[in-house]
Amino acid sequence: MSAFGSEFLQSLRALRTQPASTLLIVAVLTLGLAGVISMVTVIKGLVWNPLPFPNADQVLHVGWLEEGNRDGEPEPLNRDGLVKLRAQVGDAAQLASAAIATINVSDAVSVARYDGAFVTHNLFSMFGIEPMLGRGLRPEDDAPGAPIVLLISHAVWRDRFGGASDVLGRAVRVNGEPATIIGVMPPGFAFPRREQAWAALRPQAGQEDFYGLLFAQLAPGESAGALRSAIERWLDAERLENPDEYRNAYAGVSPVGHLYADNTTRDILGVMLATVFMVLLVACANAASVTLARTLARSRDLAVRLTLGASRWRVAAHLLAQSLWMNGLALVLALPLADFALDRLFGGFQGTDEGPPPWMSFEFDSQLVLFAAGVALLSSIVVALLPVLRLRVDALGASLRDGGRAVAGGSSTQLARWLVSAQLALACVVLMMTLATVRGVDSLVRTDLGVDTERLLTARIGLFPSGYPDDAAVLSYFESLVQRLEREPGVESATATTTLPGQNAQIESAIPAGFDVGDDGAPDIRYGAVDPGFFKTFNVRLRAGRGIEARDNAEGDAVMVIDQSFADQYFAGQDPIGQTVLWNSDGEQPQTRTVIGVVDTLVLDDVNDDVLPGALLPLAQMPVRFASVALRTNGDPIAFKRRFTEVLREHDPETPAYWLRSYEEVLRVALAGERVVSSMFTAFGVVALLLAAVGLYGLISELVAQRTREIGVQRALGAGAAKILYVLMRKSLPQVLVGLGVGLALAVPSANLLSGVLNIPPDHYSILVLIAMLVGIATLAILLPASRALSVDPTVALRSE
Numbered sequence: 001m002s003a004f005g006s007e008f009l010q011s012l013r014a015l016r017t018q019p020a021s022t023l024l025i026v027a028v029l030t031l032g033l034a035g036v037i038s039m040v041t042v043i044k045g046l047v048w049n050p051l052p053f054p055n056a057d058q059v060l061h062v063g064w065l066e067e068g069n070r071d072g073e074p075e076p077l078n079r080d081g082l083v084k085l086r087a088q089v090g091d092a093a094q095l096a097s098a099a100i101a102t103i104n105v106s107d108a109v110s111v112a113r114y115d116g117a118f119v120t121h122n123l124f125s126m127f128g129i130e131p132m133l134g135r136g137l138r139p140e141d142d143a144p145g146a147p148i149v150l151l152i153s154h155a156v157w158r159d160r161f162g163g164a165s166d167v168l169g170r171a172v173r174v175n176g177e178p179a180t181i182i183g184v185m186p187p188g189f190a191f192p193r194r195e196q197a198w199a200a201l202r203p204q205a206g207q208e209d210f211y212g213l214l215f216a217q218l219a220p221g222e223s224a225g226a227l228r229s230a231i232e233r234w235l236d237a238e239r240l241e242n243p244d245e246y247r248n249a250y251a252g253v254s255p256v257g258h259l260y261a262d263n264t265t266r267d268i269l270g271v272m273l274a275t276v277f278m279v280l281l282v283a284c285a286n287a288a289s290v291t292l293a294r295t296l297a298r299s300r301d302l303a304v305r306l307t308l309g310a311s312r313w314r315v316a317a318h319l320l321a322q323s324l325w326m327n328g329l330a331l332v333l334a335l336p337l338a339d340f341a342l343d344r345l346f347g348g349f350q351g352t353d354e355g356p357p358p359w360m361s362f363e364f365d366s367q368l369v370l371f372a373a374g375v376a377l378l379s380s381i382v383v384a385l386l387p388v389l390r391l392r393v394d395a396l397g398a399s400l401r402d403g404g405r406a407v408a409g410g411s412s413t414q415l416a417r418w419l420v421s422a423q424l425a426l427a428c429v430v431l432m433m434t435l436a437t438v439r440g441v442d443s444l445v446r447t448d449l450g451v452d453t454e455r456l457l458t459a460r461i462g463l464f465p466s467g468y469p470d471d472a473a474v475l476s477y478f479e480s481l482v483q484r485l486e487r488e489p490g491v492e493s494a495t496a497t498t499t500l501p502g503q504n505a506q507i508e509s510a511i512p513a514g515f516d517v518g519d520d521g522a523p524d525i526r527y528g529a530v531d532p533g534f535f536k537t538f539n540v541r542l543r544a545g546r547g548i549e550a551r552d553n554a555e556g557d558a559v560m561v562i563d564q565s566f567a568d569q570y571f572a573g574q575d576p577i578g579q580t581v582l583w584n585s586d587g588e589q590p591q592t593r594t595v596i597g598v599v600d601t602l603v604l605d606d607v608n609d610d611v612l613p614g615a616l617l618p619l620a621q622m623p624v625r626f627a628s629v630a631l632r633t634n635g636d637p638i639a640f641k642r643r644f645t646e647v648l649r650e651h652d653p654e655t656p657a658y659w660l661r662s663y664e665e666v667l668r669v670a671l672a673g674e675r676v677v678s679s680m681f682t683a684f685g686v687v688a689l690l691l692a693a694v695g696l697y698g699l700i701s702e703l704v705a706q707r708t709r710e711i712g713v714q715r716a717l718g719a720g721a722a723k724i725l726y727v728l729m730r731k732s733l734p735q736v737l738v739g740l741g742v743g744l745a746l747a748v749p750s751a752n753l754l755s756g757v758l759n760i761p762p763d764h765y766s767i768l769v770l771i772a773m774l775v776g777i778a779t780l781a782i783l784l785p786a787s788r789a790l791s792v793d794p795t796v797a798l799r800s801e
Contacts, residue, residue, distance in 0.1 A: 009510070013481035013779050018083075019304065019512075021290050022326060022659075024290060025286075025287040025290050025291065025326050025383070027328050027331050028283045028286045028287055028324060028331070028691050028694065029109070029284070029287055029330035029334075029376075029379060029383075030281070030330040030333045030334045030337060031279070031334075031337075031486050031489065031687045031690075031691070032279050032280035032282060032283030032284065032332055032379070032687075033280065033327075033330055033334035033338075033372065033375060033376060033379065034277075034282075034333075034335075034338045035276035035280065035333040035338075035341075035683075035684065035687065036273075036276050036277060036279075036325045036343070036372075036375055036447075037335065037338040037368070037372050037375075038276075038333055038341045038342050039272055039273050039276045039667060040271075040368065040371060041145065041338065041342060041362050041363075041364065042269065042272075042274070042342070043269050043273060043344070043759050044361060044362075044367075044368065045356065045360050045362040046257075046260060046261040046265070046269065046356060046360070046631045047261050047266060047269065047363055048258065048531075049496040050257035050261065050360060051127075051256060051260075051358060052258050052360075052361060052661050053127040053128055053129055053255060054127070054128030054129070055126065055127050055128035055130075055217070056127060056256060056257075057255075058217055058218070058745065059126055059127060059216070059219070059256045060073060060213050060216045060217075060224065060227070060251060060253055060254065060255065060256060060261050060600060061073075061075060061120075061213070061214070061215060061219050061252075061253075061254050061255070061256045061258060062095075062214050062215070062216045062251075062253050062254075062395025063075050063076070063077055063213075063214045063231075063252050063468040064077075064229065064235055064246070064249045064250065064251060064252055064253075064665075065200060065232065065249065065250055066248050066249055067248040067249075067250070071447065072251035072308070073258070073259070073262050074096055074213075074214065075255070075667065076099070076211035076214070076646045077211065077214050078210060078211050078212075079203065079210060079472060079780065081234075081238075081663060082095065082097055082214065083236075084232075084234060084237070085214075085231065085234045088230045088231070088233050088234040088237075089216070089230045089231075090230070091219055091687075092218065092219055092222045092226050092227055092230060092413070093157065093216040093217060093218045093219055093345050094122060094126065094216070094217050094219070094220060094383065095120075095214060095215070095216050096119070096120045096122045096123040096126050096214075096215045096216075096308075097119065097123070097210075097212035097213065097214050097215070098117045098118070098119045098120075098123055098191070098192055098212050098213050098215070099117060099118045099119070099210035099211060099212035099213075100115070100116075100117050100192065100193075100200060100213070101116055101117060101210075102114075102115075102116065102175070102462045102464070102626075102658070103115075103116030103117075103150075103174060103175065103197040103198075103199065104155075104173075104174065104175050104176070104464075104654065105150070105152075105160075105172050105173070105174060105197060105653070106172065106173045106374065106653075106654050107170075107171075107172050107173070107174075111653060111654050111656050112160060112656060113462075113657075113658045114156065114195075114196045114197040114654040115193075115194050115195050115196055115197075115723060116195050116196065116197040116198060116199070117191070117195045117197075117198050117210075118198070118199050118210060118212070119137070119190065119198050119199075119200070119201055120137075120142055120199070120200075120201050121136075121137035121138055121141050121142050121200060122137075122141050123137075123191075123215065123661055124136055124137070124191075125714070125789070126215060126217045127191075129185070129186070129189065129191075129641075131151060131183035131185055131186075132154065132183075132184050132185060132186045132380055133157075133167075133168060133183060133184040133186055134151075134168045134181075134182050134183030134184060134189070135182055135183055136151070136183060137149065137151070137182075137198075137200050137202040139398055141200035142200055142201060142202045143202060143203065144202060144203040145203075146200065146202050147178070147179070147180065148174050148178065148179035148180070148199055148200070149181075149182045149199065149200055150172065150174055150179050150181050150182065150197060150198070150199050151166065151181075151182065151184070151185055151197070151198040151199075152167075152179065152183075152184055152197050152198075152270060152336055153182060153184075153190060153195075153197065154184060154185060154186060154187040154188070154189065155187075155196060156197060156423055156517060157184045157194050164322050166691055167181055167184065168181060168182065168183070168184075168575075169181065169182075172652065174197075174199055174462040174465045175462050176465075176466030177464075177466045179199065181703045185238040188358065188359045189202055189292060189359060190357055190358055190359055191357075192213060192259060193260075193357050194358065195694060199736060200739065203372050205690075206337070210692055212310065214257070216302050220723045224253050224557040226252045227253055228253045229251075229329075231251035231252075231253070232251045235249050235250070235251065241264035253320050260356065260357065264757060264759075267437065267757045268677060268758065269539075269758055269771070271753070272677075272680065272681075272684075272752055272756060275429075275430055275433060275681070276684060278426045278429060278430055278688070279426075279430060279684055279687055279688050279691070280375075280379065281422075281426055282423050282426045282427055282430075282688055282692060282695075283379075283691055284379050284382045284383055284618060285419050285420075285422050285423045285426070285695065286423060286691050286692075286694060286695040287323075287326070287379075287383045288382065288383050288419060288421075289419045289420065289695050290383075290555070290695075291319070291322075291323065291383055293383065300603070305566075313677040315376070316384070318573075319384045319739075320381070320384040321382045322380070322382065322384070323384035324377075325378075325381040325690070326379070326383070327376040327380040327383070328376065328377050329702075330376065331372060331373065332378075333377040334372070335364065335369075338364075339364070341683070342362055344679075345679075345680065346362070352650060353522040359531075365698065379400035386761075410664075418735065419637050419736050420736075420739065421735045421736075421738045421742070422697050422739070423691065423692050423695045423696070423739070424692050424696070424735075424736060424739025424740060424743060424778075425738075425740075425742040425743035425744070426688070426692075426748065426773065427688040427689060427691065427692035427737045427739075427752050428739065428740060428743020428744060428746070428747050428770065428774065428776070429686055429743055429747045430684050430688035430749045431685045431688060431689060431745045431747070431770055431773070431774070432743075432744075432747030432748065432750065432767070433681060433684075433685075433693050433747070433750055433754050433767060434681040434682055434684060434688075434768055435685070435769055435770060436535070436751035436752075436755055436760075436762065436766055437678050437681040437682075437750075437754060437760070438678050438681065438682055439680075439765075439766055440755055440758065440760030440761055440762070441671065441674045441675060441677075441678040441760060443760070443761055444608055444671060444674060444760060444761075445667070445671065447502070447603055447607040448604060449501040449502045449539055449541060449602065449603045449607075450501065450540070450563065450599070450600040450601050451501045451538035451602070452538060452539035452601040453501075453502075453538075453663040453664070453667070454663075455632055455633050455634070455635070455636075455637055456538075456630055456631070456632055456633075456640075456662065456663035457536070457631050457633060457637035457640055457641065457644065457660070457661075457662055457663075458500060458628055458629065458630045458631075458645065458659070458660075458661055458662075458663060458666055459628065459629050459632070459648075459651040459657035459658070459659060459661075460627075460628050460629075460657065460658050460659040461478075461481075461626070461627060461629060461648075461655060461657050461658075462625060462626045462628075463477060463625045463655065466491040467652070467654065467655070468625070471554075474623045474624070474625055475619070475620055475623050477651075477652070477655075478496040478531070478619070478627060479494065479496075479531070479628070480651070481496070481629065481647075481648070481651050482494045482495060482496055482531065482533055482629070485629070485631050485644070485647060486533075486631075488640075488643065488647065489630070490633050490634055490635060490640060491631050491633055491634075491640070492631075492632045492634055493533055493536045493537045493631065493632050493633040494533055494537060494538075494630065494632075495526055495530065495531055495532065495536075495537040495538070495620070495629070495630050495631075496530075496531045496533075496619060496620070496626055496627050496628070496629050497530040497534050497627060497628055497630065498528050498529040498530070498626075498627050498628070499526075499527075499528025499530070499604050499605075499628075500604070500628050500630065500663075500666055500787070501538065501602055501603055501604055502603055502604075502607050502666070502667055502670055503605070503606060503666060503667075503670045504606075505526040505527060505528055505605040505614070506526070506527055506528065506584065507521070507524045507525070507526055507583045508525060508527055508534060508584055509522040509524055509525075509584060510525045510527075510581050510582065510583050510585055510615065511581065511582050511583065511585045512570050512579060512580070512581050512582070512585070513579075513580040513582055513592065516571060522582070522585040522614075523613075524612055525566065525606040525614060525615055526605050526612045526613070526614050526615075527560075527604065527614065527615040527616065527617055528614075528616055528617070529616075529617050529619040529621075529622045529623075529624065529627075530548060530605055530617070530619055531618075531619045531620070532547065532548050532549050532550055532552075534547075534548070534616065535547040535548070535599075537631065538630070539631050540600070540602075541599060541600050541601050542597055542599055543564060543599060543600065544575075544576065544577055544597065544598040544600070545561070545576075545577045545596050545597035545598055545600045546594070546595075546596055546597050547561060547596075547597055547599075548596075548616065548617075548618045549559060549575060552596075552618040553618070553620040553621070553622060554620055554621055554622065556581070556618075556621075557594060557755035558591060558592065558594065558621060559594050559595075559596045559617075559619075559621075560581060560583070560593045560594070560595060560596070560615050560616065560617050561595070561596060561597040561598070561615065561616040562576060562581075562595055562597075562598055562599075562613070562614070562615050562616075563598070563599050563600065563601050563602045563613065563615065564598060564599070564600055564601045564613075565601045565611070565613045565614065565615040566614060566615060566737045567598050569612070569613055569686055573587065575597060576595045576598055577597070577598070578594065578595065579594070580592050580593065580594055580595075581593050581595060582592075591776050593617070599616070600786050601614070602614040602616075604703075605770065606670055607667075607670070607671070608671070608758070608759045608760060609759070620801075624732075627659070630663075631644075637662045637663075638662055641660055644657070644660065645657065645660070663693070665787060674758060674760065689773070689777070692774070692777065693777045693780075693781060694779065696736070696778055696781040696782075697780075697781040697784065697785065704786065711724055711752045721775075724786070725782075725783070725786055728782060728786050729782055731783050733778070733782075734776070734779075736775070736778040737767075740771065740774060740775075743774075744767065744770075745769075747767075747770070748767065751766065761775075
């Protein structure tokens, strides 16, 4: 057997003689390795290998971007833009589009709403995807006025149609129009994100123009640069016709994987990966400290081995073998722990439209296992390196005279102290980022939206031209539905609105008449179109004037209600009521609207977006086909879900509702991503705090153990407990203060960077919380072993060595 093999077996026996410290090292390394493995698994699935489609690496996501778009995701393109861009691109690439949309599929039995997309015939073939049953889309399916053909997902085929073999050719209705099912896609397929039904994207008389995601597949020999140049030429032509819209536009060409992990997501993942590596470093420093302490404790044994002829490298191999055993066991435990963490992570996205698509893989494959093994090997070397470097063969004689401590060198204890300082500094950075994230997300959750969200039930409804051909029919539908809901027992009020406060408002340019806007143009505001019941349903408080009423219809004067932030910004010192505002003021034909009321400041869009002045306009003056219905109940809104669905079916059997949620669910979904990030950083912070506490406690315990005899002498000579505690504190606190100082110097800018990436408010009060937390941990870590040493009888302490 080789020398290392012999040491490998002997090291296992040595570990079994010190089970407590061995389990401690394995535990801290398991936590560190699990964090790194889980984060690398997420990054591999989202960034390195996001699409499991045959030709995914040949496809680009293209379009145009506007300056200031930090996510770098190209804007969707309409049909006219697609035709013109195809002419510019020519044979350099083929272009395909996917317009994400609601697809209602009905038959004689039932109707169901699906996340769907209208796609060009070449989209799926571009990615190398073919239906499992039936045929794919053909060029003639894109022709103007062509019959509607439908592809369905495997899940829809199984759940809705019972996996029937005769589903091909079945007649259904898609958004109220006759259609035919022509194919079933493979199991697990969904594109672009969670879509389950796809129809051909073809021009149709009376149909609203689409805005679709644009994909390109380069022709052989062509480059992405040539495609970018073609898009720039198209933009130059568009600027001549629409200078305002495309003034700050530029070509966007990116890998299709960026559709699932934009720049912001990649920044967040990068910060998280750096954070978990810091946690792993804390774990390695912790394990190295304990290993160094074990080396000190075994130094007499090591001195004897060196005396009998063992080389320094033989002893180093022994220590490295121990580290390999412990890291190997930690790796075995870390893999299932990382898998559990991933399940919990993506469980946070359940019931939301956030998170990765269902086909995206986050499984452990051979590459990930090899990576994890490599990290564990590197960790083994780091853990064993410091004790090995401190071995001093020239101190052998002194070691045998004083019990063996000189083998590890006289400065080993000091090295352990600086290791603790490093642990505290790294833990400080992780904890500061954790506190900033948790408190930032908490502040978003507590944001005052300017409305009352208690006991509200909401749903989204889409109407299509086949059943509701004009604005009058659309308005009649929503008005009659609201009136019917208000007659239901248990419903206090109901409303139809284009916006739900805290989510999905629209943006428009608006400015008071005569207001000088300078060269930058009119600023944007957020607005929603609402019916008269909005104010009662959401308990919106009027500060001045009146709300929107039934008389504010299409034949009435163009009016608007502004919020207090709008009034403060543009009407300071004036009475806003009766003032005129230029609506769509940057457009060619701005509209004049009269302010009729002022309400509390409203947060009409996502709570983590920039707060802009807000306005409410009459729904009757700007009808839309997609709107939300909200109703206030006199009890638990969830209990009314079933009855709401029944009322809707009675009102129109071919128009289903979706996103049927309480307002608590609405806000939870709106912040799902931020909550998941917050929970992950919380886990990182708790682990880092535990590791720092364990490392500090282990150091102080070792110092106390080494000074047990000295403590006994001091107590025998009459020294009081306070003086002994003071000495221990004086020797331990410098490392704590150094760790805190270095950690805070790194933590504050790191936390500010993270707040900017997540777009959450920075929180510098966390510094005080962090200092108090770590000083408290350090004090306990010093007091607990010291009090235990002071409880030992002095005569016992004197005999301890």
